[in-house]
Amino acid sequence: MPSYKLIYFDLPGLAEPIRLLFSYGKVPFIDQRITKEEWVTLKPTTPFGHLPILEIDGVPYSHSRAIFRYVGSIVGLIGKDPMENLAIDSVLGAMLDIREAIVKLRFCEDEAKKPELKKALEERYQRTYKKLEVDAGKNGGYLALNRPTWTDVLFCYNYELLRNALGIDVLTPYPNLQKVKKTVLSQEGIREYLKKRAPNPMKPKYELQQDL
Amino acid sequence: MPSYKLIYFDLPGLAEPIRLLFSYGKVPFIDQRITKEEWVTLKPTTPFGHLPILEIDGVPYSHSRAIFRYVGSIVGLIGKDPMENLAIDSVLGAMLDIREAIVKLRFCEDEAKKPELKKALEERYQRTYKKLEVDAGKNGGYLALNRPTWTDVLFCYNYELLRNALGIDVLTPYPNLQKVKKTVLSQEGIREYLKKRAPNPMKPKYELQQDL
Structure with missing residues (x-):
């Protein structure tokens, strides 16, 4: 097996889904967390000037979505053909749309604009959760296919972000999505x-481990 | 072969790379272009309330990045293993970062902020192009691997956007990236x-077909 080193700040951010995916598969990785000062020195040496970076046998790879999918593959949570991967990638897109709305609200500096951004986030996640609730019902408690995929793990982290952004348990009206979360949280490597x-x-206020 | 229908507005936008990829493989697809009025009616029936949508045998799939990758697969432009796909997806991430900076500049309503956004775009694309120029040199004129991948096609569309956003031929200092563009534009289906x-x-002002 290659050696893996994940480089990111000492934050969940874009690295946490990668840490969760490695953990799901019990694949050993170095979880290197750097300071902002260290980042100033490291940045010019990285492929595109971004974190997270995944080093595979010392070769650095960039872009979180690319890394999600790669680690999803090596832990056996990917589709078996392009059609299955389309279904998985489509759920990823929906998760990232929610994340984008969370980030817009969180980093908005104009107080007057916040209610509008909060409403946009509520509409976005409710629309998405409603659709995913139906899908998870059909798929027996999984989001993209009728078996676990890496988007189920992404979903749990996305839920943690969303619950903190809105201050409510956004899963209450969605029993099938609760099942998705429960299945992921009961997986041994994740626990x-x-x-x-x-x-x-x-x-x-809320962290996933509260629900273990 | 399944039947494909791509639904989007009568614009290049997020659908154009998909049209280019279908064309690369000479895979027939219905290129349905809808009006804003039609979108009002269609929107509530779509999976996540977004365009583009790719219908495969009548089943709708959402999210442009997911569709890029799927169509890239069916036209034979995908990696053969997770490691190759990581290299491809990482280039996609770099392309989308440039697109995000273009979109921020284009839709900025505050004239005072535009010079800063233009500078951010210039820094972003130059950093990215410099790295990709080295990679394309090593790979014999391809971006992600030493053979064509779907990100080469994406790159050409991204270049078209960028050249229009900045009003200069951004490829002039990058001979290997010029080769990537030339190879894609000389491909029969693309032509x-x-x-x-x-x-x-x-x-x-600039459109790719000017360089055919």
């Missing part, structure tokens, strides 16, 4: 990771 | 498509 994961320096 | 493609209602 072990969540029990020992580094405290989030942002100190959010 | 045929560009010769007959619908006029862009935005009337940009």
Whole structure:
């Protein structure tokens, strides 16, 4: 097996789904967390000036979505053909749309614009969750296919972000999506990771391990 | 072969790379272009309330990146294993970062902020092109691997957007990237498509077919 090193800040951010995916498959990886000062030195040496980076046998690869999919593959959570991967990638797109709306609200500096951004986030996630609830019902508790895929793991992290952004348990009206979360959180590698994961320096009100 | 219908507005936008990829493989597809009025009626019936949509035998799939990858697969432009797909997806991420910077500049309503956004776009694309120029040199004129992949096609469309956004031929200092573009534009299916493609209602100064 190649050696893996994940480089990111000491934050969940775009690296946490990757840490969760490695953990799902119990694939060993170095979880290198760097300071902002270290980033200044490292940045010019990276492929595109971004984190996270996944080093595979010392070769750096960039872009979180590319890394999600790669780690999803190596832990056996990918589709078996292009059609299945289309279904998986489509769910990823829906997750990232929600994340984008969360980020817009969180980093908005204009107080007057916040209610509008909050409404946009609510509409976006409700529209998405309604559709995914139906799909998860048909798929027996999985989002994209009738078996676990890497988007189920992404979904749990996305839920954690969303719950903190809105301050409510966004899953209450969605029993099938609750099942998706429960299945992921009961997976052995995920449980072990969540029990020992580094405290989030942002100190959010809700963290996934509360539901273990 | 399944039947394909691509639904989008009468614009290049997020659908054009998909049209180019279908054309590359000479795979027949219905290129349905709808009006804003038609979209009002269609929107509630779509999976996530977004365009483009690719219907495969009548089943709708959402999210442009997911569709890029799927169509890239069916036209034989995908990697043979997760590692190759990671290299491809990483280039896609770099292309989409440039597109995001273009979109920010284009839709900025605050004139005072535009110089800063233009500078960010210039830095972003130059950083990316410099890295991709080296890669394309090593790969014999291809971006992600030492053979054509679907990101080479994406790159050409991204270049068209970028050249119009900045008003200069951004490829001048990059001979290997010029080769990537030339190889894609000399491909038979792409040539045929560009010769007959619908006029862009935005009337940009530069269009890819000028270089055929």
